[in-house]
Amino acid sequence: MMRHNRETLTEDFMKKIMKTMAAVIALTLLVGSVGCTSTAKTVFQKETTAAAATTTAATTAAATTAAPADATTAPADTGTGTKDPTKLVMGTNAAFPPFEYLEGSAVVGVDADLMAAIAKELGLTLEISDMEFDSLPTALSNGQIDVIAAGFTVKPDREETMDFSAPYYTAAQTIIVLKDSKIATVDDLKDKIIGVQSGTTGQFSAEELTSTDNIKGFASGMLAVEALKNKQVDAVIIDNNPAKAYGDQNLDTITMIEGQFADEEYALAVAKGNTVLLTKINDALAKLKADGSFDAIISKYVK
Numbered sequence: 001m002m003r004h005n006r007e008t009l010t011e012d013f014m015k016k017i018m019k020t021m022a023a024v025i026a027l028t029l030l031v032g033s034v035g036c037t038s039t040a041k042t043v044f045q046k047e048t049t050a051a052a053a054t055t056t057a058a059t060t061a062a063a064t065t066a067a068p069a070d071a072t073t074a075p076a077d078t079g080t081g082t083k084d085p086t087k088l089v090m091g092t093n094a095a096f097p098p099f100e101y102l103e104g105s106a107v108v109g110v111d112a113d114l115m116a117a118i119a120k121e122l123g124l125t126l127e128i129s130d131m132e133f134d135s136l137p138t139a140l141s142n143g144q145i146d147v148i149a150a151g152f153t154v155k156p157d158r159e160e161t162m163d164f165s166a167p168y169y170t171a172a173q174t175i176i177v178l179k180d181s182k183i184a185t186v187d188d189l190k191d192k193i194i195g196v197q198s199g200t201t202g203q204f205s206a207e208e209l210t211s212t213d214n215i216k217g218f219a220s221g222m223l224a225v226e227a228l229k230n231k232q233v234d235a236v237i238i239d240n241n242p243a244k245a246y247g248d249q250n251l252d253t254i255t256m257i258e259g260q261f262a263d264e265e266y267a268l269a270v271a272k273g274n275t276v277l278l279t280k281i282n283d284a285l286a287k288l289k290a291d292g293s294f295d296a297i298i299s300k301y302v303k
């Protein structure tokens with residue numbers, strides 16, 4: 001009897017456990033599927049807002065496969081790490097002398113020459129896509145360009161969405177003011193109107209000094225300098241080399257305040273996870289640095 005009872009008890013107990021387990025599994029599945037749906041939705045929204053040009057097919061695929069939120073549209077595996085196996089498409093904003101600027105309709109400067117030399121090493125044809133500076137990260141993540149070469153500073157938050165090559169140039173933010181200005185250090189900028197190129201480290205530096213209401217974003221550093229000359233802004237914060245280039249063009253009106261910000265490193269950026277292209281670029285860059293070609297490009301443009 002005792003034995004039988006015990007068996008029944010055990011059986012009951014087992015049944016209970018099974019039921020509880022089934023309930024737990026069902027709950028897990030439910031939570032899991034809810035989680036999945038919301039991930040897919042996030043990706044869908046991200047894709048559609050990030051890239052206006054994203055096709056319906058692409059967004060549908062992203063929504064159904066529930067790719068990780070930071071997924072980028074990696075180039076098809078062409079072996080070269082580039083979207084087109086014969087081309088290297090460089091994205092830049094050619095309003096940043098001496099790194100990139102227009103000579104007629106041609107983009108010239110340090111980055112243009114550097115990327116031409118890298119493309120040659122890789123056996124690819126260089127194509128340059130000139131666009132707004134703050135469109136570059138999206139163009140890279142949606143595969144419109146293979147690499148950003150734009151006097152582009154390595155920053156931890158940028159490293160979350162793209163991968164950087166070895167650095168190739170050290171720069172620092174410079175303050176440009178009118179010659180008769182009383183501004184002498186960053187402390188004098190607190191309640192001043194600061195002009196910057198939108199999306200640049202100049203803008204982020206300004207944000208550390210004053211409220212965003214006091215910061216005016218322009219499509220190029222040149223336009224910010226024009227606004228300074230027209231007294232629409234009190235100062236411009238921009239990288240030292242373009243600052244010098246603008247200064248040289250406006251010798252009697254503007255002046256530079258240097259040594260107020262930490263150094264920054266310029267590097268080339270590829271889409272997050274594109275190690276094939278990144279490795280090739282780093283190898284080519286190392287070779288150009290070692291054989292003197294890189295220094296020759298710098299001394300051609302940086303005086």
Ligand code: ARG
Nearest residue numbers: 093096150151152153200201
């Ligand atoms: N170094 C700064 C940054 O990465 C400014 C770069 C601007 N480049 C350009 N081509 N307009 O934010």
